Amino acid sequence: MSKLSASAVKIVHRSSPVLSRAAISLTPAAVSRLRELLDKEPSACAIRIGVKTKGCNGLTYTMDYAAEKAKFDEEVVHEEVKVLIDSKAQLSLLGTEMDFVETPLAAEFVFMNPNIAGTCGCGESFNLKPDMNKDETSATDR
Numbered sequence: 558m559s560k561l562s563a564s565a566v567k568i569v570h571r572s573s574p575v576l577s578r579a580a581i582s583l584t585p586a587a588v589s590r591l592r593e594l595l596d597k598e599p600s601a602c603a604i605r606i607g608v609k610t611k612g613c614n615g616l617t618y619t620m621d622y623a624a625e626k627a628k629f630d631e632e633v634v635h636e637e638v639k640v641l642i643d644s645k646a647q648l649s650l651l652g653t654e655m656d657f658v659e660t661p662l663a664a665e666f667v668f669m670n671p672n673i674a675g676t677c678g679c680g681e682s683f684n685l686k687p688d689m690n691k692d693e694t695s696a697t698d699r
Contacts, residue, residue: 580642581606582654583635587666590657591638598622605630606650607643616649616685618668648672649685 583591591604601622608616626632629644642650653670672685 580631580647580653581633581640581650583633583638583640584654584656586657587655588636588638590666591640592636595622595638600624602626603632603639603641605641605643606646606655608646608649618646618666619643620666 594604595601601624603623603626605619605621605623605627607619607621609619610616623630623641626641627644631642631644631647633640633642640655649672650668650670651672653668653672656667656669658665658667
């Protein structure tokens with residue numbers, strides 16, 4: 558199964574959380590693009606979102622096709638599009654809104670995350686607010 562391009566993800570700082578019952582909310586543009594991606598990869602049942610240590614500011618988002626739900630993944634279904642949130646990313650993504658933005662020069666997923674303290678200059682890596690760093694560290698140690 559192929560990986561989704563990491564360069565198609567941009568981080569945007571949002572000061573207040575998006576109120577939603579789901580761990581992450583999806584805009585109509587994100588749902589549409591995710592549906593297109595899943596239609597092109599028949600072996601995938603969902604898109605898995607995670608975080609990993611990378612970049613000049615600490616963490617970056619990952620997006621991969623998923624053939625099945627892992628034991629501790631959080632499942633979010635919106636308009637029949639399934640997104641799985643990796644267990645190590647759940648606390649850092651809580652309250653995030655995922656969008657898909659197209660401009661004449663770029664097309665990318667944008668994460669508006671209230672848990673971010675700062676981003677790097679290019680917007681591809683981020684660090685978490687101090688109280689979130691404790692939770693993220695303990696989650697990655699599991």
